[in-house]
Amino acid sequence: MTPALLRVEELVAGYGKPVVGPVSLTLEPGEVVGLWGANGSGKSTLLNAIAEQADILSGRIRRAPALTLAYQAQHPVRLATLPLTGAEFLRYADASSTGMPAALQRGLRRRIDRLSGGEYQLLCVWAALAGHAELVLLDEPTNNLDPERETLLVEMLAPGRAAPGVAVRATRARRAVLVVSHTRAFLERVCSRVIEITGC
Amino acid sequence: MLALLFDPLFRLPLITGVLIALSLPLIGALLMLREEWLAAFGLAHLAAASALLGLAIGIPAVLGGLLGAVAGGAFKFLTQARGNLVYGFMVLLGWSALGLIAANTTLGAALGHALIEGQLYFAGLLEVAAAALLAVITLIMLPRLMPALIRARLFPTHELANRLPRHRWHLRFDLLAALAMAIGTATIGLMGAFALVLVPAWIAFRVAPGWRWTLALCALCGCGGYLLAYLLALRLDQPFGPLLVAVLLGFAALAAAVPCARRPL
Numbered sequence: 001m002t003p004a005l006l007r008v009e010e011l012v013a014g015y016g017k018p019v020v021g022p023v024s025l026t027l028e029p030g031e032v033v034g035l036w037g038a039n040g041s042g043k044s045t046l047l048n049a050i051a052e053q054a055d056i057l058s059g060r061i062r063r064a065p066a067l068t069l070a071y072q073a074q075h076p077v078r079l080a081t082l083p084l085t086g087a088e089f090l091r092y093a094d095a096s097s098t099g100m101p102a103a104l105q106r107g108l109r110r111r112i113d114r115l116s117g118g119e120y121q122l123l124c125v126w127a128a129l130a131g132h133a134e135l136v137l138l139d140e141p142t143n144n145l146d147p148e149r150e151t152l153l154v155e156m157l158a159p160g161r162a163a164p165g166v167a168v169r170a171t172r173a174r175r176a177v178l179v180v181s182h183t184r185a186f187l188e189r190v191c192s193r194v195i196e197i198t199g200c
Numbered sequence: 201m202l203a204l205l206f207d208p209l210f211r212l213p214l215i216t217g218v219l220i221a222l223s224l225p226l227i228g229a230l231l232m233l234r235e236e237w238l239a240a241f242g243l244a245h246l247a248a249a250s251a252l253l254g255l256a257i258g259i260p261a262v263l264g265g266l267l268g269a270v271a272g273g274a275f276k277f278l279t280q281a282r283g284n285l286v287y288g289f290m291v292l293l294g295w296s297a298l299g300l301i302a303a304n305t306t307l308g309a310a311l312g313h314a315l316i317e318g319q320l321y322f323a324g325l326l327e328v329a330a331a332a333l334l335a336v337i338t339l340i341m342l343p344r345l346m347p348a349l350i351r352a353r354l355f356p357t358h359e360l361a362n363r364l365p366r367h368r369w370h371l372r373f374d375l376l377a378a379l380a381m382a383i384g385t386a387t388i389g390l391m392g393a394f395a396l397v398l399v400p401a402w403i404a405f406r407v408a409p410g411w412r413w414t415l416a417l418c419a420l421c422g423c424g425g426y427l428l429a430y431l432l433a434l435r436l437d438q439p440f441g442p443l444l445v446a447v448l449l450g451f452a453a454l455a456a457a458v459p460c461a462r463r464p465l
Contacts, residue, residue, distance in 0.1 A: 051361035071361045077354055082233070084350070085410040092350045111409065137361075 011059035013049035020045045029174040034187030037197035043180040047137045070133035074140045076124040082113045093127035117144035136177045157190040219331035223338040225422035227380045228397035240397035242287030243381035244390045245294025246272040256305040262330045265382040273378030277371045330383045389441040399448040403455040
């Protein structure tokens with residue numbers, strides 16, 4: 001039996017005081033799991049707790065040994081001026097462009113500070129998905145996306161997309177994704193199961 | 201005019217300046233990336249004040265400056281201060297100390313003023329050695345530090361989320377920046393060193409199509425600006441520091457005239 005990548009047990013998390021929980025969930029290798037809930041229900045806080053950015057007030061989070069993690073925050077860091085091409089961005093993210101949708105590849109030679117909000121959002125998501133992380137946390141990845149780009153995102157999240165090398169292919173087969181969104185329809189398109197989150 | 205470049209009298213100052221003009225703009229690119237360009241100004245002020253204090257007790261300016269700048273870099277790291285605010289206070293502290301040391305030692309205000317404008321023409325073997333050391337350390341450390349610093353800037357949660365040790369890169373870079381500003385200030389002066397950190401990086405960030413070009417443009421602007429200012433200062437008998445700043449500002453004005461692509465909505 002393959003061990004779970006992540007086990008969240010009766011977790012209550014927040015920032016000094018509780019925001020979300022108690023929540024329990026298990027993430028198996030290869031799964032794409034959605035976290036859905038109303039605004040303020042604590043979905044992002046749960047991701048933050050898994051990524052060690054929020055306080056664990058009770059319960060616990062158990063990671064698989066030496067688990068590698070990529071965390072795409074709701075608002076990715078975007079400097080007003082940064083002369084880094086899309087390809088350089090991927091290189092510094094330790095991610096590959098192999099298998100990248102053609103529409104995204106157009107941004108590889110352009111400076112990331114000159115990409116549109118949607119283009120940059122997709123590039124960030126791709127960087128998280130096409131790297132070596134076994135667990136990818138995506139917080140509201142549909143931000144800034146028009147319907148056309150949202151379809152691209154759905155394609156990117158499909159299992160088996162992009163397989164640059166043997167090592168990365170092996171990681172990708174094992175990789176699990178935890179996606180937070182307030183859009184239930186989007187989660188149902190990309191996730192194998194959706195968990196509803198309610199606040200404390 | 202080019203013969204001045206090969207005059208034995210000016211050889212050591214020339215080599216010292218070239219090494220510094222190559223190193224400081226590369227460090228400036230990373231300071232710009234971290235939005236901490238004021239670091240150069242703060243550290244330069246501390247370096248100038250401690251260089252002057254060192255001279256008062258018989259220590260060469262380049263060594264005295266190093267102590268002040270490294271102390272500033274270490275203080276910033278230990279207090280985990282980020283952003284430009286801490287450097288603003290360093291500017292005030294350094295400026296205040298510089299004026300008070302100049303007024304209360306036998307060195308006088310003239311030497312304090314010289315540190316602000318630079319003493320490049322008095323560069324000797326010690327200054328060449330310090331500049332060469334800076335260039336070598338920069339070339340060795342930057343390829344290792346740069347990916348970590350860029351990653352830390354773009355993906356600030358990565359280290360914590362993956363339970364990796366934090367800040368080791370930041371300390372090394374803070375100390376490198378301090379070393380660079382100390383050596384730069386003690387040779388080409390406070391304003392010249394600050395301009396070499398700020399202006400080439402600003403130009404490159406504005407016009408470069410990618411990061412490799414950014415580094416190349418930084419080195420080119422820094423070195424080209426330095427050589428042009430050096431020649432003009434000798435030829436026209438002008439003070440080097442202000443002329444270097446003027447040349448770099450001229451480059452910046454040219455870069456500002458280049459139309460830049462705007463971010464689409």
